Structure formats: C-alpha cells, structure tokens
Amino acid sequence: MKPNCCIQHLNNVAQELHKVDGPVRILDLKGMQGINVTSIHSRIRLKEHNLNQERGTVSLWFFSLEDLTLRYQRSCMMANNPFSGRIPFLSDQDNPNDCDSAHFAMFFEYGWHTQFVAKWYRGPLWPDKIDPPQKAMVTSEKCSFLKDRWYQVTLSWDKPKEELRLYYNGILSGVSDRFKKAFYFEQIQNGLIAGSPMLCHGPIAFFDEVLDADSVYQNYRQNAVDYDPEMEANLRHLYLGQNSQPFTWQPDGDWTEKLNLSLKEPDHLESFHLQGYTDAPSILSGEGLLVETPQIPQQSDSLENQVYLWTREVFEGDLYVELDFKPLRPNGLSLLMLQAIGMSREDTLTDYDPPTCGNMDTVHSSDTRNYHWEFYREMNDVRNDLASGCFLKNPFCWPLGYGTLPAPLETNQWHQLKFLQNDDRLIGAINDQIVFDARDSSNTNSGSVYNCGHVVLRCMVNTKVLFRNLRILNGQTAFREFSRQA
Incomplete structure (x- = not known):
C-alpha cells in the first residue's frame, strides 16, 4: 500500500x-x-x-x-x-x-x-x-x-x-x-x-x-x-553486511612468527605496557585476558576510564595479527592500533615518556602514527544495531575502510579477529568474514604507508571482553638486519 x-x-x-x-x-x-x-x-x-x-x-x-x-x-x-x-x-x-x-x-x-x-x-x-x-x-x-x-x-x-x-x-x-x-x-x-x-x-x-x-x-x-x-x-x-567475502589467506614461508601469547598465564600481562585505566586488565588463569572498564555512560568526565595495552615489542614489515575475543556483556568498544610508532619512525614508548591518558587522543590526536581498527563497536555514538567496523590512518583521521556484518556480535561466544597488511593492502576480518579490504597510499597527503610499530589494544568504557591467543607475524623485509647495538 x-x-x-x-x-x-x-x-x-x-x-x-x-x-x-x-x-x-x-x-x-x-x-x-x-x-x-x-x-x-x-x-x-x-x-x-x-x-x-x-x-x-x-x-x-x-x-x-x-x-x-x-x-x-x-x-x-x-x-x-x-x-x-x-x-x-x-x-x-x-x-x-x-x-x-x-x-x-x-x-x-x-x-x-x-x-x-x-x-x-x-x-x-x-x-x-x-x-x-x-x-x-x-x-x-x-x-x-x-x-x-x-x-x-x-x-x-x-x-x-x-x-x-x-x-x-x-x-x-x-x-x-x-x-x-x-x-x-x-x-x-x-x-x-x-x-x-x-x-x-x-x-x-x-x-x-x-x-x-x-x-x-x-x-x-x-x-x-x-x-x-x-x-x-x-x-x-x-x-x-550483505555479500561479505570470506577471508582465506594463510601465512607461508615468507612470514615469521614474532609473538604468540595464549593470554592465559599470569605473567603474560607483563608483555604489555599499560596506559590509562590500568585497573581494567587482569589474567583469568586458564581462560584469557579480561579487560573490564567501568560500566558508566560515555561522557566528558568518563573518558579517562579507558585503557591501552601496548605490546612491548615493535614489529617491522608486513603484518598479520590474530586475536580471539569474547564479549561478556553488550555495549563498549574495543579497537586495535597497528604499526603504532612516532612520526619519524622512533619508538614512542622508549624515546619519550610513555603516554598516560586513557582518552582517545593517543589514537588520533597525538604524534603517534598508527592504523586503527574499531572491531567491536557498541558505543552510543556509533551504529550498534549490527556489527560495524571502521579503519583509519592516524593522526590524519583518514578513513581507509568501513564495513558491517548482518547482526551484532553475540555475547558469551568466542570470535576471531584477523588483520593482514601486505604492502599497501590492509584487510580486516571477523570470524573469517571480511569487514574491510582497503588500500593505503603514500600520495594522499597523509604520509607514507606505515610498516613498523607496536600493536596496541584499547578498550573504552562499558567494555567487558575476554581475550586469548594473540599471534603476530611479520613478512620479509627487502633488507637484512646485519647487526644491532642497544
């Protein structure tokens, strides 16, 4: 009618x-x-x-x-x-x-x-x-x-x-x-x-x-x-989220595993530098890394109640990341910062005083270059009737990718995140369904294609998520490191 x-x-x-x-x-x-x-x-x-x-x-x-x-x-x-x-x-x-x-x-x-x-x-x-x-x-x-x-x-x-x-x-x-x-x-x-x-x-x-x-x-x-x-x-x-493509890539002999943490052992938390609301992460022995931030409205006076977990290692070259996550309650937001490093490729954590804020500035409003992927988003200022993901290049706030899945990610179930960077191509997938398939460029007034940095997990307020099985691989570089002096 x-x-x-x-x-x-x-x-x-x-x-x-x-x-x-x-x-x-x-x-x-x-x-x-x-x-x-x-x-x-x-x-x-x-x-x-x-x-x-x-x-x-x-x-x-x-x-x-x-x-x-x-x-x-x-x-x-x-x-x-x-x-x-x-x-x-x-x-x-x-x-x-x-x-x-x-x-x-x-x-x-x-x-x-x-x-x-x-x-x-x-x-x-x-x-x-x-x-x-x-x-x-x-x-x-x-x-x-x-x-x-x-x-x-x-x-x-x-x-x-x-x-x-x-x-x-x-x-x-x-x-x-x-x-x-x-x-x-x-x-x-x-x-x-x-x-x-x-x-x-x-x-x-x-x-x-x-x-x-x-x-x-x-x-x-x-x-x-x-x-x-x-x-x-x-x-x-x-x-x-209709007609999503499957993620089928598998690493071959050109890739080297650089980090593999089950996140189930108490000492695994020592592999991270914590920033912001440092009470949020804890290891549940045999289960994984629990990140629980305060269950409060997202507003101006709550933005510091959020946490970053930086890998202490820097990863160089093409990048592959796997991570399992289980939302334990609805709402909240979790993201990854990838290739996170200083504007001149210096190590943000060792060359300067490490950042301490819990707010979003380190992601997109600081002198830390990074790609950032919001992979679990249920905050009040994003679409949350289904699963959505955005992928940006910072600090230029340059959107490279966006996508959806047909329904919200279920709570109390394990999901798997996969991220692949192969030169200028960047792909993010959840449960082997591609959310974004993006291309970066060194010719868009947003700097070079990033290829070196930390991997950082960030969780905002209202987040309660369990993580396990973090795996990070690097592809081969064109050069060979001959020697190194600390």
Missing part, C-alpha cells in the same frame, strides 16, 4: 519559488527538477512540516554539484563561512549552515566521524552528543555522494519508542543507539529551511507514519530517475 504523504515541498519548483529568499536557479537532471541556491545567504523556506509529531517520516531528493565526501579541514577554510565544514540539508535555524544553533538539523559533515547527522537538540555534536541527557540523534558513517546523481535520504522517527532511522536510496544506513536510557527531544521552533550552493534540492515529502524498511525502499524505487543496481549492491554490502 502506498504510504500517505501529508506534506509535500518542491514537487513543482517553478510554482514554489515564492518560498525562496535570495538568488537561486532551477536545475533539471534526468527529468527531475530542483532548486540550487547560488548564494550562501539564500534560503529555501518550508513553512509546513510534521517533525514535532510523535511519529513520522521525511524523504528528501537531492543531487550534489560536486562529489560530496571526506576532505581535509583547516581553520583558514572558515574565514568567511565558519560553518563550511558542513553541508545543511534541513534546519529550523534561520541560517541553516549554523547546525549547532538548530533545535533540529540534518547535515553532512566533511569529517570521518560521523558524516551524516540528524539531530533533535540545540548544541554542537561534541561533546553534547555524549553528555547527559542523551540527545535524540542518528548518524551514518562512510557516507559519500557522487556528483550529478539523484539521491534520496529518508529519516523516520518514533518518539515514544525513542527510535530514529536513516536510509540512503531506500537502504538502512543508520539506527539510533539501542542502549540508550532516554532520549531528549527538543521542539522545533520555526519552519524548516534548506539551501546550500553545493546541493540541488528536489522534492521533499513528509509522512504522518513511520515507514518501515520495505515502504522506504518502495518509495525510493517508485520515484528514482537513475536507479543503479550496482550502487544498491554496494550500499547493501556497506550498511547491511
């Missing part, structure tokens, strides 16, 4: 230009028309909406005039427009670019985390999104839009159930936090405003019901003018 559309905007743009302030133009792409504002001061005003109702859905058609994806940010880029790091889609703020001041906003961010946001509260993403009360918001990662192609973004809300959902071209790409205690929604104060010179805004429809996934998909397919089955398959793989 076709869903009941209660409010429509921009269906016939030639008749709706009275809703526009400032210079604009009408563009036609593949038979669908939209409005492109040609000034940062232009506004498309939508006086009617239903976002203050208990339940509903809104769908927006748009195309971007340039590829919309991650980009490097510098303060000079905000000299005239302090909000240039975001592209607004809808907002109740008179300046739609000022998303922080809006009680409701949908926008794209150029940063790696997160890239598309719908929020129902006034304030910035950080740290407001994690500080109490927990804000009503839903986000999506690994989000990019190709130029000159119509996309449909759909947002549904059910305030009594405290559930928000995001869809791209009919495919579910984001779900609000399933571990929330209560969502804080703000009332939208005015009409809605759209307008960015980067976008051409097409038809916008509001529905007075929560459309389910099938209805959202049918609504997209019935109105799409440039449906692309290959793009849909990619979205389904990226956001639903």
